[in-house]
Amino acid sequence: MTDRMDDDAAFVAAVTRAAGTSFYRGMTVLPARRRTAMYGIYAFCRAVDDIADEEAPLETKRAGLDIWRQRIDRLSEGGDDPVTRVLRDASLRYALRQADFHAVIDGMAMDAGAPIIAPDAAFLDLYCDRVASAVGRLAIRVFGEVSPDGDLVAYHLGRALQLTNILRDVGEDAARGRIYLPREALVAAAVPLDPALIVASPGLPHAMGRIGTEASGHYAEAEAAMARCAPGAVRPARMMGAAYRPLLEGMRRRGFRDPTRRPRLPAWRKALLAAQLLMFTDRRA
Known part of the structure; x- marks a missing residue:
């Protein structure tokens, strides 16, 4: 055995x-x-x-x-x-x-069919929960946090990370015939719901800014929930936030202009994150 x-x-x-x-x-x-x-x-x-x-x-x-x-x-x-x-x-x-494993599978099923194009906000939230937060709910238990606050960390951080990914990849997704930004934000900014037209729309930065504000709120809620958890168990989650939040803030500082420009972490920040990872020495069996 x-x-x-x-x-x-x-x-x-x-x-x-x-x-x-x-x-x-x-x-x-x-x-x-x-x-x-x-x-x-x-x-x-x-x-x-x-x-x-x-x-x-x-x-x-x-x-x-x-x-x-x-x-x-x-x-x-x-x-x-x-x-x-x-x-x-x-x-x-x-x-x-098991419900969290099933949620991941259901998230993959959402992506398996026709390309997602400007889903409504409820569909997008469910998608974020299944493809990101569900994985977080599994991971944080492996790291040692089984409390309701651990689930809250996964809930908010998963959405924050997925929304950051969506904002970062708007140009690439449009080239693949996909739009993951929610319909409500696009319509409010008069952005056409067409992957071929979205990048050139003058209203796109406004729509992206609205989602950026939502993502920032999720990062803040995740940090608040982490403060109520065992520090060692949520350290990997803190590091994920530290890796992705600067990408979001960089896009916000640029006003979400030039969505085809994919933001990246500078070398110094990657080195800092690597050093923090090496310091993660929680050795519980």
């Missing part, structure tokens, strides 16, 4: 490492079991995201996502591959909730 657990841990670590993101290195500072749990969550998210993004008929994508729903429902039976076995162990050890 121990050998299989080691093999499963190695598998999800390899999946995470192969993705080529900073997530793999960032999680290396966690204790082994928590690290493996986070790699398992990443491998799960990557698997369902790949289904949503693949070039395939919608029914094929839905069938693939339904298979994952069934696999999540069967976690109590022990799991049938390295990812589900790791998720089962993590669910038992850190009280992860």
